[in-house]
Amino acid sequence: SQKDRKDLKRSHPKSIGTDSSESSSSSSDSSSEDERSSSKKSANHHHVPLEPEQKRAKNEKSNDFDHNPHLNPFTNRPFSPAYYKILEKRKVLPAWEARQKVVELVKQYQVLVLQGETGSGKTTQVPQFLLLAGIAKGKAIACTQPRRVAAMSVAKRVSEEMDVALGQEVGYTIRFEDRSGPKTVLKYLTDGMLLREAMNDPMLSRYGVIILDEAHERTLSTDILFGLIKEVLPKRKDLKIVVMSATLNAEKFQEYFEGAPMIDVPGRMYPVEIFYTPEPEKDYLIAAIRTVIQIHIVEDEGDILLFLTGEEEIEQACREIRDEVKKLGNEVGDMLVVPLYSSLPPAQQQRIFDQAPPKNKRGVPGRKVVVSTNIAETSLTIDGIVYVIDPGFAKNKIYNPRLRVESLLVSPISKASAKQRAGRAGRTRPGKCFRLYPERAFEKELKENTYAEILRSNLNSVVLTLLKLGIQDIVHFDYMDPPAPETLMRALEELNYLGALTDDGKLTQIGMRMSEFPLDPQMSKVLLSAEKLQCVNEAVSIIATLNVPMIFLRPKDQQSEADAAKSRFAHEDGDHLTYLNAFNAYKLKKESPDWCYDHYLNSRALKQANDVREQLLQIMVKIGMKIQSKPMNDPDYYQNIKKAILSGYFMQVAHLQRAGHYLTFRDDQVVAIHPSSTLDHKPEWCMYNEFVLTSKNYIRTVTEIRPDWLFEIAPEYFDLDEIKNSEAKRKLERVYKRMKESDE
Ligand code: CDP
Ligand code: MG
Numbered sequence: 051s052q053k054d055r056k057d058l059k060r061s062h063p064k065s066i067g068t069d070s071s072e073s074s075s076s077s078s079d080s081s082s083e084d085e086r087s088s089s090k091k092s093a094n095h096h097h098v099p100l101e102p103e104q105k106r107a108k109n110e111k112s113n114d115f116d117h118n119p120h121l122n123p124f125t126n127r128p129f130s131p132a133y134y135k136i137l138e139k140r141k142v143l144p145a146w147e148a149r150q151k152v153v154e155l156v157k158q159y160q161v162l163v164l165q166g167e168t169g170s171g172k173t174t175q176v177p178q179f180l181l182l183a184g185i186a187k188g189k190a191i192a193c194t195q196p197r198r199v200a201a202m203s204v205a206k207r208v209s210e211e212m213d214v215a216l217g218q219e220v221g222y223t224i225r226f227e228d229r230s231g232p233k234t235v236l237k238y239l240t241d242g243m244l245l246r247e248a249m250n251d252p253m254l255s256r257y258g259v260i261i262l263d264e265a266h267e268r269t270l271s272t273d274i275l276f277g278l279i280k281e282v283l284p285k286r287k288d289l290k291i292v293v294m295s296a297t298l299n300a301e302k303f304q305e306y307f308e309g310a311p312m313i314d315v316p317g318r319m320y321p322v323e324i325f326y327t328p329e330p331e332k333d334y335l336i337a338a339i340r341t342v343i344q345i346h347i348v349e350d351e352g353d354i355l356l357f358l359t360g361e362e363e364i365e366q367a368c369r370e371i372r373d374e375v376k377k378l379g380n381e382v383g384d385m386l387v388v389p390l391y392s393s394l395p396p397a398q399q400q401r402i403f404d405q406a407p408p409k410n411k412r413g414v415p416g417r418k419v420v421v422s423t424n425i426a427e428t429s430l431t432i433d434g435i436v437y438v439i440d441p442g443f444a445k446n447k448i449y450n451p452r453l454r455v456e457s458l459l460v461s462p463i464s465k466a467s468a469k470q471r472a473g474r475a476g477r478t479r480p481g482k483c484f485r486l487y488p489e490r491a492f493e494k495e496l497k498e499n500t501y502a503e504i505l506r507s508n509l510n511s512v513v514l515t516l517l518k519l520g521i522q523d524i525v526h527f528d529y530m531d532p533p534a535p536e537t538l539m540r541a542l543e544e545l546n547y548l549g550a551l552t553d554d555g556k557l558t559q560i561g562m563r564m565s566e567f568p569l570d571p572q573m574s575k576v577l578l579s580a581e582k583l584q585c586v587n588e589a590v591s592i593i594a595t596l597n598v599p600m601i602f603l604r605p606k607d608q609q610s611e612a613d614a615a616k617s618r619f620a621h622e623d624g625d626h627l628t629y630l631n632a633f634n635a636y637k638l639k640k641e642s643p644d645w646c647y648d649h650y651l652n653s654r655a656l657k658q659a660n661d662v663r664e665q666l667l668q669i670m671v672k673i674g675m676k677i678q679s680k681p682m683n684d685p686d687y688y689q690n691i692k693k694a695i696l697s698g699y700f701m702q703v704a705h706l707q708r709a710g711h712y713l714t715f716r717d718d719q720v721v722a723i724h725p726s727s728t729l730d731h732k733p734e735w736c737m738y739n740e741f742v743l744t745s746k747n748y749i750r751t752v753t754e755i756r757p758d759w760l761f762e763i764a765p766e767y768f769d770l771d772e773i774k775n776s777e778a779k780r781k782l783e784r785v786y787k788r789m790k791e792s793d794e
Contacts, residue, residue, distance in 0.1 A: 123182075124212065124219045124235075133213040140211060145171030148315050152176060152292075153183040156259070160283060161291045161310035165300035167317025168470065169431035169477050172294045173204050173263055174211065177236050185290055186258030190234060193261040194241040196269040198224040199392050199399055200429035205229070205238040206400075212236075225568050226597075226662045241271035246568055248278055249518050259290045264429060265303055266295040268502035268530070274512055276306065277528045278519065296428045298466050299499065306530050320476040322438075326489040334441035337486045339367055341439050342419055343374050345484075346382055352436025352481070353406055353418040355426055355474055359445045359460045361599075364389045364421045366606070371419060383407070383414040390422035390430075393599040395654055402432050427470050431477070438475040438483040440468060442491070446500070449507050451537045453717050454544070454701065456508040457743045464500045468492060502531045509533060509541040510571045514550060517557045518565040544701060547767045548575050566673050567666065569593065572698035577670065579697035583690040586670065587679040588630055592695065594663035595629040596739060596751070599655045602632070602726075608650075615650040620728035623688065624736070624753025626695055628728045633659060693763060696755055699737045700764040704749055705778040706734045712749070714741070715778055724750040734781075735760075757785045 122129050140146060145166065155162050166172050177193045180186065195201040205222035214220055221230030223239040230237050239247075241262070248254055260279065262272055279291055293303045293310070297317070304312050331337040338356055345354055358364050368387045375385045384407035390399060407416030420432055424444050444463045449456045463471075468485065475481025485492065504512075516524050525538060545551045548571055550561030557565075564574035573593050580589035595601055604612040619635060621627035636656045639645040646653030670677060680687050704712040704721055712721045723729060724742060729752055739751035760768045760782070770786060773779045 122213050124214050129213050132210065136211050140171070140175060143171030143175060144315050144318055145175040148313060149175070149179045151313060153179055153185065155311055155313060156180060156185055156290050156292060157183075159311055160287070160289070161293065161307040163293045163295070163300055163303045163307070163310050163312040164315065165295050165297050165312065166315030167319060168296050168428045168473060169433075170315045170317050172315065173200075174208050176292065176294065177259075177261055178208065178212065180259050180261075180290075180292070181236055186235070187288065189258030190256055191236045191259040191261065192244055192254075192257045193236070193238050193263050194244050194272065194275065195238055195429065196241055196264050196267045196272060197392060197425055197429050198240055199390075199394075199425055200264070201238045201240055202396055203399060203430060208236065208238070226658075226665055241269055241275055242568075245271045245274055245278075245515060248275075249515060249565060252278075252519055253282055253286055254279075254289065255286075258288065259292065261292045261294060263294045264296075265293045266298040266300070266428070268500075268504070270503045270507050270512060273502060273504045273530055274515065276530055280307070280528055281521075296470060298470075302530070319473065320478070320480040322472050322476040322481045322483050324472060325482065325484045326492065327486055329488060330491065331441070331486050334443060334486050335363060335367060338439055338441050339370050339374065341484050341486065342371050343378075345437050345439075346375065346385060346417055346419075347378070349437060349482070351415045351417070352479075353420070353432070353434045354437040354439065355432065355435045356419060356421045356439040357426070357441065357444070357471055358421055358423065359443050360423060360458075361389075361391045361393060364391055364423065367421050371421070380410050380412050380414070384410050384416040386416065386418045388418065388420050390420055390425055392423070392425065402426075402430070406434070424467075426474065427467060432474075434478060435474050436479060436481045438471055438481065439486065440471045440483060441486040442468065442496070447503060447506050449537065451508075451534065451540045453719060453741075454508070454540065455717075455719075455741045455743065457741065459743065462496060464498060465492065465496045466499045468496060504529065504533050505531060507533075507537075509537050510544055513538065513541040514545060514557075514561065514565050514571050517551070517555075517561070522555070545571060547701065547764065548572065548698070550575075563673055566669055569597065569666075572701075573597075574698075576694050576698035577666065578675075580691075580694040581670075581675050581678070583694045584678050584680045585687070585691045585694055586675065586677050588691045589694045590663050590666050590670070591633045591659075592626050592630050592691070594659040594666060595633050595656075597662050598658040599652060601629065601652050601655045601659065603650045603652050604726075605650075612650040615648075616728070618649070620730070622728075622730045623692065624729050624733075625727055625751045626739070626753045627688065627691065629751075630691070632656075636660075692753055692755060693759055695753065696737055696759055697763050699739065700760060700767055702739070702741070702749075703735060703737050703755070703760070704752075705781065706732055706736075707777055712736075713776075713778065714749075716773070718776070719747055721747045721749045723752050724748040726750065727752050729754065757782060758789050761786060761789065 120128050152164065164172060164176065173193065177191050181191055195204065201222045201224050205220055206216050209216040209220040212220055217229040217231060218233050220236045221234040223230055223237060223243045225240065225242060254260060262275060265272060283289065283291070293307070295303065300312060304310055338358065342354055342356060356367065358367055368389050371387050375382065386404060386407050388401045388404070390402050402420050404418065406418040409415050418434070420426065426432060442462055443460050444467065445458045446461045447456060448459050472483035475483050513524055516527060521527055525535065542551060542555055545561065546553065550558060550564050550571060552558055560578060563578055564571050567574040567577065573596070576589055576593055580586045602612070602616050619628050619632040621631055632651060633656065636646065636651065641657065641660065643653040646656060667677060680690065703715040705715055706712055712723070713719065714721055721741070733754035735755050735757050736752050737755050738749035740749065742748040742750050768782065770779065770783055
């Protein structure tokens with residue numbers, strides 16, 4: 051099972067440990083502090099700099115924070131009292147001490163690598179230092195984040211620190227949500243969004259400074275941005291790059307950028323005592339909840355951070371922790387239990403910053419417990435955490451190019467991750483980290499580092515993006531870690547089948563249009579096909595619902611009620627049409643949240659789907675598509691919708707075998723239709739949106755198709771001369787023969 055850690059592989063010998071014992075004194079006079087740090091560590095001048103500039107005159111002010119201390123330079127209004135209050139907190143952050151050094155180095159070099167302990171102020175402070183020092187020369191500063199949640203939350207925080215309205219001078223952009231405008235000079239955005247911006251502006255000319263933050267996460271988009279920016283640098287001598295990372299492997303970035311200097315922001319870490327379990331835990335969730343309760347009963351004041359893998363698990367843990375604490379009565383303090391995961395709405399995400407409850411009637415202090423995904427590992431810092439519980443797992447993307455299956459799997463974390471997690475406990479005072487696995491498992495079974503995402507992903511989207519960016523030779527692109535050639539070839543092949551590439555790998559007209567959508571190429575293809583098939587409104591609704599959190603709710607204690615509610619929207623031909631029915635009903639009911647609640651629909655997700663839909667329609671109009679649909683009573687109405695979906699998903703087709711099970715076409719995987727499906731029968735042929743790898747292989751979001759459509763929609767993929775012999779092939783041969791006969 052997934053929770054079994056016995057079959058762990060040992061690998062990746064190289065690692066730079068995160069030794070976190072240093073705690074420096076509080077800030078004194080800043081200039082002497084800077085001298086101290088520059089003589090001790092900071093810039094590495096041994097390498098050849100990329101872009102040295104003339105050294106500035108010695109007495110020239112490198113950093114002008116103190117122009118008029120009372121007037122906000124961005125609004126020309128006096129600072130609010132809140133500004134000064136936050137300023138005091140900012141001044142004690144380790145990054146604050148390094149501000150002059152950072153500004154000087156960025157002035158001097160084109161690329162700077164900055165590493166620092168999580169919570170030291172990299173993300174919130176460094177962009178502001180550069181902004182106030184005028185480094186961007188009138189252009190904007192971009193700071194990328196791998197995670198949407200981090201982009202939103204940090205932008206909000208920084209807008210408060212700068213005493214400006216969010217969305218004005220400071221904003222954020224994440225997929226399908228843009229809170230920035232013409233005034234925005236500091237923009238936090240997901241790395242994926244910066245990549246999209248580059249597609250229309252390959253020189254990234256809007257920006258004077260680009261900060262690639264959380265670089266250690268090595269997400270797919272950040273890795274592509276590295277390569278892209280490396281190509282842009284010689285063409286844009288005015289562009290400054292700062293690569294920021296937690297204290298992990300930062301030398302790798304230095305090497306990649308040919309000897310860029312590195313500055314190390316020393317963290318203020320208190321010691322963290324690590325505890326292990328004597329034996330592996332059978333069920334880490336139960337063990338984690340038990341540990342929370344034990345800490346609450348026996349340990350001193352201080353908040354808890356528990357790492358789990360995903361929304362469902364986190365919500366379940368939160369419920370159970372609340373129940374357990376209730377049972378203990380007021381012998382123990384009050385407890386505030388808050389979840390944190392990416393699909394949580396922003397207002398609820400903010401609750402992680404709430405204070406722990408006050409002392410109860412008996413004088414026992416309260417405690418906050420944050421139950422979080424990996425987000426809290428390095429992207430977000432929650433002050434006041436003293437206890438960390440680390441079950442040792444995270445959800446990770448895994449890609450199997452042979453099966454063309456990308457899936458999220460709960461898998462063991464790396465040593466580097468475990469160290470980062472432990473570090474979260476020592477931010478404000480000495481802390482404790484409870485690892486729910488034995489020490490020997492940590493030493494022997496955990497790999498040193500997590501592999502870069504580019505090595506674990508389907509690259510269809512990336513290849514399309516690279517080609518759109520004008521990079522023809524995607525194999526020899528300067529990847530920090532080159533992906534497997536097989537994965538790249540797969541991507542080229544699939545894009546070719548989708549009609550996005552010519553046989554010699556050039557972008558076609560369809561490919562150009564596909565790249566306009568911030569979607570998987572398969573989904574973009576569905577939208578493009580929908581125009582010809584006259585089902586644009588329907589296809590865009592379906593695609594929108596597939597890009598938001600699950601629209602159907604199924605609470606653990608009301609599953610049968612929820613299923614009954616869902617069945618009212620069920621379409622017998624399959625789940626895609628069920629989504630469409632639910633979305634249409636939602637629109638008919640004027641987007642009423644109460645109505646959603648009564649029908650076990652996630653009104654937040656549907657609202658989001660509606661937004662996504664509007665934005666996709668805008669893109670479609672922009673690229674000149676006709677937004678047209680057939681009337682519902684047209685005999686081809688449903689058939690055309692299904693054909694449009696198939697035009698993107700013909701590589702995800704399964705065939706019912708005589709033996710009664712499904713086999714995926716070409717890859718020959720035994721699969722079952724997911725129990726959540728609304729299909730009321732077992733169609734001989736079906737297409738699916740998702741391949742779910744669990745103890746059993748499931749296909750999810752499944753819709754019936756007719757086999758003759760396969761020849762109509764994707765004749766090259768279903769070239770019978772190319773397909774190896776199988777039950778499905780023999781079936782297709784008969785279908786093909788019949789088609790030909792009726793043609794004659
Ligand atoms: O990027 P890094 O991990 O180095 O730190 P940061 O995100 O810039 O956060 C610096 C400090 O700002 C944290 O330690 C928190 O004290 C504070 N902060 C906060 O209070 N609320 C936020 N939403 C973000 C940061
Ligand atoms: Mg950060």
